[in-house]
Amino acid sequence: MDLNTVWFSLIAVLFTGFFFLEGFDYGVGILLPFMSKEDKKRRVIINTIGTFWDGNEVWLLTAGGAMFAAFPNWYATMFSGFYIALVFMLLALIVRGVSFEFRSKDKNPAWRSLWDWAIFFGSFVPALLWGVAMANLIRGVPIDANMNYTGGFFNLLNPYALVGGLASLSMFTLHGAIFLNLKTTDDVREKSRVVASKLWLPTIVLVLGFAVFSYFSTDMFSKRGVTPIVAGLALLSVGWLIKKDRGGWAFIMSGVTIAFATITVFLGLFPRVMVSSLNEAWSLTIYNASSSPYTLKVMTIIAAIFTPIVLVYQAWTYWIFRKRISVDSDLEY
Amino acid sequence: MDSVILARWQFAIVTVYHFFFVPLTLGLSVFIAIIESIYVKTGKEKYKRMTKFWGKLFLINFAMGVATGIVQEFQFGMNWSEYSRFVGDVFGAPLAIEALLAFFLESTFLGIWIFGWDRLSKKMHAAAIWIVAIASNLSALWILIANSFMQHPVGYVIRNGRAEMTDFFALVFNSHVWVQFPHVFASAMTTAAFFVIAISAYHLLKKSDDMQVYQKSFKLASIYGIIGVILVFLIGHAQAQYMVKTQPMKMAAAEALWNDEDPAAMSLFTIGDEHNRKDIFAIRIPYLLSILAHNTPSGKVSGINNLQTEYEQKYGAGNYVPPVAISYWTFRMMVGAGVLMLLLVLYALFKVLKDKYDFSPFVLKLFLWSLALPYIANSTGWIFTEVGRQPWAVFGVMRVEDGVSNMVGAGAVVFSLLVYALLYGALMVADVFLLKKYAVAGTVNIDNNEE
Numbered sequence: 001m002d003l004n005t006v007w008f009s010l011i012a013v014l015f016t017g018f019f020f021l022e023g024f025d026y027g028v029g030i031l032l033p034f035m036s037k038e039d040k041k042r043r044v045i046i047n048t049i050g051t052f053w054d055g056n057e058v059w060l061l062t063a064g065g066a067m068f069a070a071f072p073n074w075y076a077t078m079f080s081g082f083y084i085a086l087v088f089m090l091l092a093l094i095v096r097g098v099s100f101e102f103r104s105k106d107k108n109p110a111w112r113s114l115w116d117w118a119i120f121f122g123s124f125v126p127a128l129l130w131g132v133a134m135a136n137l138i139r140g141v142p143i144d145a146n147m148n149y150t151g152g153f154f155n156l157l158n159p160y161a162l163v164g165g166l167a168s169l170s171m172f173t174l175h176g177a178i179f180l181n182l183k184t185t186d187d188v189r190e191k192s193r194v195v196a197s198k199l200w201l202p203t204i205v206l207v208l209g210f211a212v213f214s215y216f217s218t219d220m221f222s223k224r225g226v227t228p229i230v231a232g233l234a235l236l237s238v239g240w241l242i243k244k245d246r247g248g249w250a251f252i253m254s255g256v257t258i259a260f261a262t263i264t265v266f267l268g269l270f271p272r273v274m275v276s277s278l279n280e281a282w283s284l285t286i287y288n289a290s291s292s293p294y295t296l297k298v299m300t301i302i303a304a305i306f307t308p309i310v311l312v313y314q315a316w317t318y319w320i321f322r323k324r325i326s327v328d329s330d331l332e333y
Numbered sequence: 334m335d336s337v338i339l340a341r342w343q344f345a346i347v348t349v350y351h352f353f354f355v356p357l358t359l360g361l362s363v364f365i366a367i368i369e370s371i372y373v374k375t376g377k378e379k380y381k382r383m384t385k386f387w388g389k390l391f392l393i394n395f396a397m398g399v400a401t402g403i404v405q406e407f408q409f410g411m412n413w414s415e416y417s418r419f420v421g422d423v424f425g426a427p428l429a430i431e432a433l434l435a436f437f438l439e440s441t442f443l444g445i446w447i448f449g450w451d452r453l454s455k456k457m458h459a460a461a462i463w464i465v466a467i468a469s470n471l472s473a474l475w476i477l478i479a480n481s482f483m484q485h486p487v488g489y490v491i492r493n494g495r496a497e498m499t500d501f502f503a504l505v506f507n508s509h510v511w512v513q514f515p516h517v518f519a520s521a522m523t524t525a526a527f528f529v530i531a532i533s534a535y536h537l538l539k540k541s542d543d544m545q546v547y548q549k550s551f552k553l554a555s556i557y558g559i560i561g562v563i564l565v566f567l568i569g570h571a572q573a574q575y576m577v578k579t580q581p582m583k584m585a586a587a588e589a590l591w592n593d594e595d596p597a598a599m600s601l602f603t604i605g606d607e608h609n610r611k612d613i614f615a616i617r618i619p620y621l622l623s624i625l626a627h628n629t630p631s632g633k634v635s636g637i638n639n640l641q642t643e644y645e646q647k648y649g650a651g652n653y654v655p656p657v658a659i660s661y662w663t664f665r666m667m668v669g670a671g672v673l674m675l676l677l678v679l680y681a682l683f684k685v686l687k688d689k690y691d692f693s694p695f696v697l698k699l700f701l702w703s704l705a706l707p708y709i710a711n712s713t714g715w716i717f718t719e720v721g722r723q724p725w726a727v728f729g730v731m732r733v734e735d736g737v738s739n740m741v742g743a744g745a746v747v748f749s750l751l752v753y754a755l756l757y758g759a760l761m762v763a764d765v766f767l768l769k770k771y772a773v774a775g776t777v778n779i780d781n782n783e784e
Binding site for chain 2: 050051052054055057058061062064065066067068069070072073075076077078079080081083084086087090091093094095096097098100101102105106147148149150291292294295298299302303306307310313314317320321330332
């Protein structure tokens with residue numbers, strides 16, 4: 001395996017980890033205003049992700065940094081090409097980033113409601129846009145011979161990408177509901193189980209719909225593999241596991257669905273990183289978009305040393321804060 | 334307006350705004366870590382209240398820094414895609430390393446610190462804030478390694494139509510980093526010190542309950558501040574001498590020095606005619622600039638006209654003069670704010686080392702309003718160092734206008750600029766509201782979360 005492939009794999013891993021982890025954060029944020037009208041219970045819901053959301057978001061920042069360092073042309077084409085979409089994404093992420101901290105700092109109900117909706121908006125928009133973005137990467141967007149994106153904002157909002165967006169939105173929301181079921185007690189826990197079981201069917205329809213759409217609109221499945229089958233089976237099992245009240249397993253399986261769906265998209269892309277809809281030869285690949293062999297080597301050494309360390313201490317925080325959160329817990333947010 | 338000018342305005346606005354929050358994070362994290370360590374060592378409850386009080390303000394500020402930082406990482410690709418393509422091989426690496434080494438540590442251990450008061454031992458909890466402090470400053474180090482490449486590019490070669498890294502260690506040990514990072518760190522100490530001094534002064538003025546906490550905070554911050562300010566001056570001096578060698582045009586612009594001088598006089602006050610490159614009115618101190626630049630009363634300091642001629646020969650036709658008035662005045666505002674801070678913190682230290690807090694109300698108000706000084710110095714310092722590098726994005730290698738995204742039109746940039754401006758304006762209101770509320774509330778009921 002050459003270093004270009006190593007870095008493609010590492011970025012795929014970073015996005016997989018990001019969607020797995022931040023996926024439930026988004027889901028929790030989306031569900032927040034609908035789970036309860038009681039302030040105390042909303043606080044419980046926010047505190048389930050309070051310790052984790054920021055560390056989870058760093059997976060995205062690291063993926064972005066890794067794209068810049070290893071595939072500068074990918075970073076440059078995608079970020080300038082998807083400009084308006086990213087402005088909305090940034091707006092959402094900024095608002096969301098301060099909401100968790102600001103909400104609890106004043107007890108005025110209007111203030112709290114404002115930040116609740118900010119958390120909702122800040123979670124809903126990226127949950128939708130990530131699906132749109134991923135779908136467009138594999139479907140292909142107008143990229144010319146000089147690696148410039150020549151389309152506009154509305155090129156990105158094609159039916160295929162919108163189905164992709166709805167699929168990621170529903171999947172993350174389901175993942176969030178299952179996470180809440182795992183991390184809370186009493187009626188919040190019970191409610192989240194009901195919500196998860198209601199979300200399951202629409203999610204199946206959207207995710208499978210996206211898969212079928214992908215079969216006709218992209219070459220994602222031209223390389224045969226078991227990853228989409230694993231993702232599909234895992235999602236099917238989620239419904240049964242929720243019904244049997246096996247929260248832990250349901251969470252693992254919704255995570256497996258997200259992880260394997262992400263891996264399927266990246267395998268479908270490989271060795272391209274962005275498909276050109278104008279001319280297959282103009283697609284960005286792990287070779288024409290990459291950094292020099294020297295930079296890739298340096299970055300490989302650094303990633304090999306530090307990635308395991310990061311994984312260890314992030315896992316450790318999940319262990320420290322493994323307890324369920326209830327209205328009787330010390331609520332920081 | 335064309336898209337280059339708009340993109341530059343946007344970069345300036347979002348970056349300066351982001352840097353309102355960063356220095357306080359860098360400096361206050363270390364300050365809080367020190368206080369919590371004292372708490373662990375002495376077991377005195379007042380240090381715990383201090384930790385929680387300053388910690389709460391720290392968290393409000395931190396959230397703003399993190400949220401506005403995301404734009405920083407995205408905007409190179411979004412607005413400066415040609416720049417990203419050209420230098421990504423070199424410049425992307427420190428950004429990726431910053432995320433992997435620093436952001437993960439910072440965010441994870443901050444979560445542990447916020448939620449870990451009852452779940453961790455005292456020592457582990459204090460260790461968590463130390464890790465946050467170190468990680469925040471580590472992130473500053475890596476982003477300054479990236480910025481130093483723009484100021485003084487090293488460890489690269491132009492190959493395959495772009496800048497490619499040839500020596501990672503040259504990039505990391507770029508001499509520019511090792512004057513710039515200490516300067517930023519010392520400024521951050523100073524910023525945190527004045528933040529603590531100002532809010533403590535407010536409570537001394539109001540004779541709030543729990544006076545011992547504010548007196549102690551005031552005292553520790555004065556000590557922290559004097560170390561910070563003195564370091565800023567010493568490093569700033571070294572940095573200026575370094576600048577004379579590596580970016581003489583920036584120095585010439587800072588001094589509105591139109592022609593070579595030997596010995597060179599330093600401008601105390603100049604009203605210049607930038608277009609015709611001459612003074613209209615100037616008060617200048619003979620020899621002083623030579624002394625500052627070379628530590629002797631003689632020695633050449635290059636002037637703008639001579640450097641322009643030199644650069645035309647080296648880089649081809651073009652204008653290599655940065656905006657002189659902006660460089661000149663931002664430099665003076667930075668230094669001026671620094672001098673005022675030095676005087677204020679010296680006076681504070683003179684009193685508190687004798688454990689006297691009987692400041693007059695006027696002096697306490699002065700300390701309160703001096704909170705503006707570090708923010709003025711931080712902002713003007715960065716505006717100076719970035720504007721003074723113009724027209725270059727990477728000094729001697731790439732011009733700013735060549736780095737802009739060629740497919741992002743002016744309309745798109747206007748849209749994003751409006752979105753950021755409205756959002757940042759609204760968030761500033763919320764941020765100041767909360768900081769003020771918690772600063773005024775003080776340490777009373779610090780353990781109770783709002784129900």
